[in-house]
Amino acid sequence: MNEAPRPEPPGSIDPEVGSISQADLTVDTYQVIDADGSYDTERLPDLTEEQFQDLYRWMLLQRTYDERGTKLQRRGRLGTFVSGKGQEGAIVGSGFALQDQDWVFPYGRAAGTLLMHGLSLRDILLYWRGVEDASRMKGANVYGFAISIGSHIPVVTGAGWAMKLDGRDSIAFASLGDGATSTGAFHEGMNFAGVLDVPAVFFCHNNQYAISLPFEKQTAADTVAQKALAYGMDGIRVDGNDVLAVYNAVAEARRRALAGDPVLVEAVTYRRAAHTTSDDPTRYRSDEEVEDWERRDPLERYETFLRDAGFWEGIDEEAIREEVEAEFSAAVDAADAFEERNVEEMFAYIHEEMPPEVRRQYEEYAAFLEDHPEMDDYIEQRPKG
Numbered sequence: 001m002n003e004a005p006r007p008e009p010p011g012s013i014d015p016e017v018g019s020i021s022q023a024d025l026t027v028d029t030y031q032v033i034d035a036d037g038s039y040d041t042e043r044l045p046d047l048t049e050e051q052f053q054d055l056y057r058w059m060l061l062q063r064t065y066d067e068r069g070t071k072l073q074r075r076g077r078l079g080t081f082v083s084g085k086g087q088e089g090a091i092v093g094s095g096f097a098l099q100d101q102d103w104v105f106p107y108g109r110a111a112g113t114l115l116m117h118g119l120s121l122r123d124i125l126l127y128w129r130g131v132e133d134a135s136r137m138k139g140a141n142v143y144g145f146a147i148s149i150g151s152h153i154p155v156v157t158g159a160g161w162a163m164k165l166d167g168r169d170s171i172a173f174a175s176l177g178d179g180a181t182s183t184g185a186f187h188e189g190m191n192f193a194g195v196l197d198v199p200a201v202f203f204c205h206n207n208q209y210a211i212s213l214p215f216e217k218q219t220a221a222d223t224v225a226q227k228a229l230a231y232g233m234d235g236i237r238v239d240g241n242d243v244l245a246v247y248n249a250v251a252e253a254r255r256r257a258l259a260g261d262p263v264l265v266e267a268v269t270y271r272r273a274a275h276t277t278s279d280d281p282t283r284y285r286s287d288e289e290v291e292d293w294e295r296r297d298p299l300e301r302y303e304t305f306l307r308d309a310g311f312w313e314g315i316d317e318e319a320i321r322e323e324v325e326a327e328f329s330a331a332v333d334a335a336d337a338f339e340e341r342n343v344e345e346m347f348a349y350i351h352e353e354m355p356p357e358v359r360r361q362y363e364e365y366a367a368f369l370e371d372h373p374e375m376d377d378y379i380e381q382r383p384k385g
């Protein structure tokens with residue numbers, strides 16, 4: 001044991017003891033279209049007129065999905081519903097920059113990204129209806145929703161690493177919220193992504209809230225993008241309500257990821273709807289704040305751009321609205337026609353063979369139902385797929 005007494009804190013400390021501080025960082029927010037709709041021609045992506053118009057259609061589909069999905073839930077026809085209203089620029093701009101061979105690891109708010117990646121609208125509705133096997137995300141390179149927030153980040157790193165070892169020309173793409181960046185899983189996954197140089201893009205929708213918790217109360221970091229530096233990665237901060245800026249940012253992040261440099265992208269946006277259909281946001285945020293973000297609506301901003309750039313004439317807005325409404329209605333009909341599920345499938349859908357622990361749970365449940373036949377009626381009343 002060292003018996004020598006510790007010195008008192010010195011009266012003066014060497015001023016040369018240095019530190020780095022976030023105050024020294026400049027983190028710019030990349031934009032192509034300003035809030036008033038004016039744009040920088042130098043930054044316009046190299047897209048065809050049809051592709052510029054397509055972006056509008058996708059955003060309108062996302063808006064329709066959010067509005068009608070919320071109503072469906074209110075009528076008891078979905079278990080719960082998570083709206084991406086206000087985040088259309090981030091959802092669609094990022095989806096447009098991906099390629100079919102990429103894998104998407106989604107969080108619940110980004111339905112449009114998944115539709116653009118080939119997932120059916122019917123299956124997304126079935127998911128929110130509580131049909132377990134909709135979690136399989138059939139027919140698209142899409143992994144199940146990360147309901148446990150941030151839990152998918154190490155999986156994304158692992159998937160990206162596998163792609164790298166296989167020499168594939170694809171990336172692993174994660175969507176996540178700002179709240180997810182405060183989880184342990186996020187830090188671990190990001191750390192290894194940086195160490196292993198995996199082809200992954202981590203796309204954070206910074207929509208200012210994690211349920212009722214505002215961004216400033218959740219982290220002392222000024223931005224999400226700067227968190228990348230701690231993992232030896234690059235961070236990009238982009239205006240998430242500017243669909244073209246998001247498209248450029250994710251296209252660039254994807255290019256770097258393929259070259260072995262994973263990127264964290266922060267899209268600055270706002271969740272205009274409630275957290276889920278069981279939340280009342282008026283309890284924790286002001287009308288003024290919501291109205292302020294309504295004025296930064298991603299669809300209106302993009303429409304102004306399309307008009308100024310001369311791309312609006314080719315758009316029959318009424319026809320597109322009818323088309324996306326019809327697409328949504330058809331998906332609801334298809335979900336309604338989905339065959340009835342039996343109880344076993346709730347346990348059986350995820351594994352090729354039921355593992356012993358899951359089998360034990362299933363048997364317990366089946367025995368419970370035998371003892372309580374009245375529960376059958378309750379199950380009958382569950383919304384069917």
Ligand SMILES: Cc1ncc(C[n+]2csc(CCOP(=O)(O)OP(=O)(O)O)c2C)c(N)n1
Pocket residue numbers: 109147148149150176177178179180181183205207209210211271275
């Ligand atoms: C690991 C974990 N902790 C807590 C929750 C409960 N929860 C559900 S959503 C949410 C907030 C998510 O916020 P954010 O990641 O910012 O995404 P947003 O919903 O704002 O789009 C929380 C804490 C959860 N699902 N998973």
